[in-house]
Amino acid sequence: MIPYLIIIPLLGAFAMPLMGLAGRKAGELWAVIVTLLTFGVSIDVFNTVWKKGILVYTLGAKSPIGKGVDFPVRIVWEVDLLGALLALVVAFVTLVVVVYSIEYMKHDTGLEKYYTLVMLLEVGMLGIAMTGDLFNFYVFFEITGIASYALVAFRNDTWEGIEAGIKYMFAGSLASSLVLLGVVLLYGQYGTLTMAYLSKMITGNPTFTSRVALGLLIGGLLFKSGAVPVHMWLADAHPAAPSSISAMLSGLVIKLGGVYAITRLAFSVFGGGTNLRTLGWVVILFACATLIVGNAMAVVQTDMKRLLAYSSVGQIGYILLGVGIGLAAYGSEVGNVALAGAIYHTVNHALIKALLFLIAGAVIHNLGTRNLNELSGIARRMPITSFAFLVGAMAIIGVPPMNGFASKWLIYESSALFNPLVGVIAIIGTAFSFAAYIRVVFTFLGRPCERVMQAQEPGKAMLLPMLILVAAIVLTGLFPWIISDRVMLPAAKMLENTGNYVSAVLGGA
Amino acid sequence: MSEERGMGIIVETIARATIPLIGIFGAYVVSHGHLTPGGGFQGGATIAGAGILFLIAFGLGEMKQHYNKNLYSILEGLGGLAFLGMAMLGIGVAFFYNTLWHNGPIFNGRPGTLLSAGYLPVMNIAVGLKVFAGLVSAMVAIASYRRWGK
Numbered sequence: 001m002i003p004y005l006i007i008i009p010l011l012g013a014f015a016m017p018l019m020g021l022a023g024r025k026a027g028e029l030w031a032v033i034v035t036l037l038t039f040g041v042s043i044d045v046f047n048t049v050w051k052k053g054i055l056v057y058t059l060g061a062k063s064p065i066g067k068g069v070d071f072p073v074r075i076v077w078e079v080d081l082l083g084a085l086l087a088l089v090v091a092f093v094t095l096v097v098v099v100y101s102i103e104y105m106k107h108d109t110g111l112e113k114y115y116t117l118v119m120l121l122e123v124g125m126l127g128i129a130m131t132g133d134l135f136n137f138y139v140f141f142e143i144t145g146i147a148s149y150a151l152v153a154f155r156n157d158t159w160e161g162i163e164a165g166i167k168y169m170f171a172g173s174l175a176s177s178l179v180l181l182g183v184v185l186l187y188g189q190y191g192t193l194t195m196a197y198l199s200k201m202i203t204g205n206p207t208f209t210s211r212v213a214l215g216l217l218i219g220g221l222l223f224k225s226g227a228v229p230v231h232m233w234l235a236d237a238h239p240a241a242p243s244s245i246s247a248m249l250s251g252l253v254i255k256l257g258g259v260y261a262i263t264r265l266a267f268s269v270f271g272g273g274t275n276l277r278t279l280g281w282v283v284i285l286f287a288c289a290t291l292i293v294g295n296a297m298a299v300v301q302t303d304m305k306r307l308l309a310y311s312s313v314g315q316i317g318y319i320l321l322g323v324g325i326g327l328a329a330y331g332s333e334v335g336n337v338a339l340a341g342a343i344y345h346t347v348n349h350a351l352i353k354a355l356l357f358l359i360a361g362a363v364i365h366n367l368g369t370r371n372l373n374e375l376s377g378i379a380r381r382m383p384i385t386s387f388a389f390l391v392g393a394m395a396i397i398g399v400p401p402m403n404g405f406a407s408k409w410l411i412y413e414s415s416a417l418f419n420p421l422v423g424v425i426a427i428i429g430t431a432f433s434f435a436a437y438i439r440v441v442f443t444f445l446g447r448p449c450e451r452v453m454q455a456q457e458p459g460k461a462m463l464l465p466m467l468i469l470v471a472a473i474v475l476t477g478l479f480p481w482i483i484s485d486r487v488m489l490p491a492a493k494m495l496e497n498t499g500n501y502v503s504a505v506l507g508g509a
Numbered sequence: 510m511s512e513e514r515g516m517g518i519i520v521e522t523i524a525r526a527t528i529p530l531i532g533i534f535g536a537y538v539v540s541h542g543h544l545t546p547g548g549g550f551q552g553g554a555t556i557a558g559a560g561i562l563f564l565i566a567f568g569l570g571e572m573k574q575h576y577n578k579n580l581y582s583i584l585e586g587l588g589g590l591a592f593l594g595m596a597m598l599g600i601g602v603a604f605f606y607n608t609l610w611h612n613g614p615i616f617n618g619r620p621g622t623l624l625s626a627g628y629l630p631v632m633n634i635a636v637g638l639k640v641f642a643g644l645v646s647a648m649v650a651i652a653s654y655r656r657w658g659k
Contacts, residue, residue: 003604007597014589017582060605 001048002057002077004041005087005126009034013119020112028102031115035095038122042084042091049084050487054494054504056132064194064505072194076505078132081491082343086260087129089347092472093251093354094122096465101244103461104361108242114154121147121248125256132505134183134193134269137261141179144257145172145224148249152241164240168233171223175230178220185213195269196505199498203272214270214279218262225258227320228289231313235297238309239370243361246305250312251354255346259319263342263495266327271498280328287324288425291317295432299439304370305360307436308353311396314433315349318342321426322411325418330496334417339492341410344484348395348403348476355469356392359385362458362466367451372440377448381455386444388466393437395473397430403473406480410488515568524566531559535637542633543626549636556637557644569652576649581642588639595628595635 012034019030049055057077058064066073079087098118105111120143127140149172153165187193189209190201202210226234234254238246266279294313301307322342329335362385363378364370379386395402398409408430416423457463476483494500515521538545539552564572598613599606609616610627618625 003600007593007604010593011590014586014593017579017586021579021583058603060603060607062603 001041001044002055002079002130003059005038005045005091005130006123008038008041009119009123009126012038013116013123016112016116016119024111027112027115031098031119032095032102034119035091035098035122038126039091039095042088042126045079046084046088049079049081053080054500055079055084056504057130065507071192072197072505075136076132076194076196077130077136078196078501078505079130080501081487081494082260082263083129085343085347085487085491086256087126089350090122090125090129090252090256093248093350094118096354096468097244097248097358100247100358100361100462100465101242103459104244104365105242108155110154114151117147117151117154118245118248121151121253125252128256128261132195134186134195134198136193137195138176138180138183141224141257141261142176144253145176148237148245148253151245152237152249154242154245155240158240160236160240164233164236168237171230171233175220175223178216178223182213182216182220185209185216189213194505195264196502199269199272199502200506202270202274206273210270210273214265214274217265218279218282221258221262221265222286223258224254225262225320226254226290226294226313226316227258227286228293228313228317229286231290231294234313235306235309238312238357239303239305243305243357243364246308246360247354247357250309250357251350254312254316255319255350259316259323259342259346262320263323263326266323267495268498268501271330271496276327276330280324280326280330283320283324283327284422287317287320288422289317290314290320291425291429292432295429295436298436299432301436302372304363304372304375304440305357306370307372307440308356308360311356311433311436312349312353314429315345315353315396317429318408318411318426319345319349321415321422325414325422326492326496329414329418334414336489336492336496337410338414338418339495340484340488341407341414343491343495344407344410344488345404348407348473351469351472351476352392352395352404355388355466355473356396358462358466358469359389359392362462365462366455366458369451372443374449374451376443376446377452378455379444380448381452382457384457384463385466388470389444390441391470391473393441395477397434397437401474401477403477403480405477406484407488410484515571516566520566524562528559528563531562532556535559535641539633539637540623540630543629544621544623549633550640552633553637553640554644556641557648560641560645561648564648564652569649572649573653576645578646581646585639585642585646588635588637588642591635592632592639595631598628 020027059075061074064072064074064076105114124140124144124147128137131137131140149165149169152168153161155161186198189207190198192198223230238250241249291314294310294317298307298310298314301310319342322338326335326339395404398404412423412426415426535552535556538547538555539549542548596605599608607627616624616627
């Protein structure tokens with residue numbers, strides 16, 4: 001089933017101009033059908049990987065190994081539990097966002113291009129999650145990047161859309177050229193692009209070039225994940241994009257193109273030939289800076305979407321912290337728990353932040369303002385939306401009945417065991433995050449101001465996606481330890497076991 | 510609307526002569542992608558060059574009469590679909606399995622001849638179509654963007 005994860009959304013994107021001719025409704029229906037089918041396929045892939053372990057798919061032949069040689073010559077797609085889990089989340093959030101867009105994008109023009117770009121964004125992210133080939137990874141990384149530049153600037157009649165789009169595109173192209181340079185150096189040194197085989201080569205012969213390449217790759221990918229010294233594009237791009245796109249950018253793009261790629265490269269490619277302790281500490285330093293700066297900047301915002309964007313930066317800090325500890329304490333129980341927490345938080349934050357941005361979109365769509373000072377008392381007129389926001393805010397701070405609790409707990413626990421100072425920083429970050437969100441919640445619950453009195457609940461097509469996400473957050477929050485033990489810890493174990501990743505492609509060779 | 514007019518008569522006459530030549534050469538590059546240097550992207554970009562020469566030499570007004578937005582966007586979509594369709598032909602073995610070359614009815618001639626590379630010529634044509642339609646559409650869209658000062 002693995003190739004259909006790419007084929008279906010790609011078919012959807014290519015056929016969109018034809019469907020667009022049949023009218024607006026046909027285009028929307030087509031987009032919903034395509035994303036629904038993709039979601040179905042991703043469930044199947046996840047289920048298969050969960051039961052059977054790593055899946056390998058070779059493009060163009062049965063086996064990745066070339067004729068008469070003992071190394072892989074073809075593009076392989078290699079899906080382990082982490083990749084399958086992220087593919088599932090990507091397909092789910094995209095489906096929700098597409099349904100939401102039907103009503104949210106009602107007043108915009110050029111919608112067949114919008115849906116084409118959304119489906120291409122999905123293709124890119126699913127490809128990143130699946131691929132086992134370094135250059136193929138770069139291609140999907142660029143598909144994701146270019147689709148998101150275009151989507152950020154989609155409302156090109158607003159000055160901020162254009163400004164954020166240009167900023168994001170210039171800096172993003174620079175970052176992805178760093179990634180390309182890293183790929184080039186690795187190819188020049190080792191003569192292969194298959195991740196599994198490359199991992200074997202690097203383990204056997206770790207050179208200085210491979211370290212330079214690792215530095216370039218991590219540098220480019222930290223940019224895409226919005227880690228602190230290079231997070232400035234995120235705080236502009238997320239508020240300027242249409243809210244449905246902010247939900248995808250914040251929930252998915254920064255994780256697939258950034259954190260997931262770092263994790264995959266660090267563990268699966270460089271796991272054997274690099275000093276993981278040093279690499280882990282580098283990631284931890286960036287993570288701590290990201291945690292503090294992102295969450296602290298969220299407190300002082302008056303723009304609702306900007307607040308959510310900075311909060312995304314802060315939450316990326318937690319995920320990076322988990323990954324960093326997973327690297328620095330590689331092979332120990334603490335490292336395993338931290339990595340499981342990072343994976344868990346990636347999934348949870350994707351759901352939570354998608355929900356919060358969809359709510360922000362509903363508020364803006366209704367009232368035409370993102371300024372928190374003008375939104376007081378919105379709960380009086382939009383009770384369901386405000387309730388959904390309350391759930392999202394509780395989840396992101398990590399209040400027990402919601403899903404954010406368990407994942408943050410895993411990260412706190414492991415960071416405190418790893419190094420108490422890092423644990424303290426993580427707690428301080430959450431304190432800031434709490435302050436930011438409690439302010440918004442109080443604004444929503446306050447005395448209604450004049451502007452808010454004309455507000456009303458959004459229609460069904462916007463409420464339904466929000467309620468689905470609320471249900472997902474609450475339901476997964478009810479069984480945190482079951483999910484952690486049965487999905488997240490095995491995913492972390494599977495990721496740490498580089499040998500299995502390599503031999504799945506090379507067949508023990 | 511001075512921008513919409515073309516250039517002088519010399520340029521227009523020479524464009525009339527060269528546009529077909531550029532187009533034919535582009536088609537050659539596309540169709541021989543599996544035998545000679547070049548291929549879908551290079552050939553498609555060459556043909557798009559003919560379109561852009563038309564746009565510049567005859568002006569936007571003339572171009573708008575010969576350009577249909579829907580047609581070009583459908584052509585671009587069809588290029589993508591044809592590529593995907595070729596990649597799907599051998600899905601029984603693997604995605605991108607070149608079943609036309611291994612056991613397909615045509616396109617499996619002696620290597621070096623025109624019909625010899627399985628799905629490659631078809632993919633080249635699909636990519637060429639996509640690149641041509643995409644580049645021409647992009648150039649027309651940029652050329653017909655709102656004017657300065659309006």
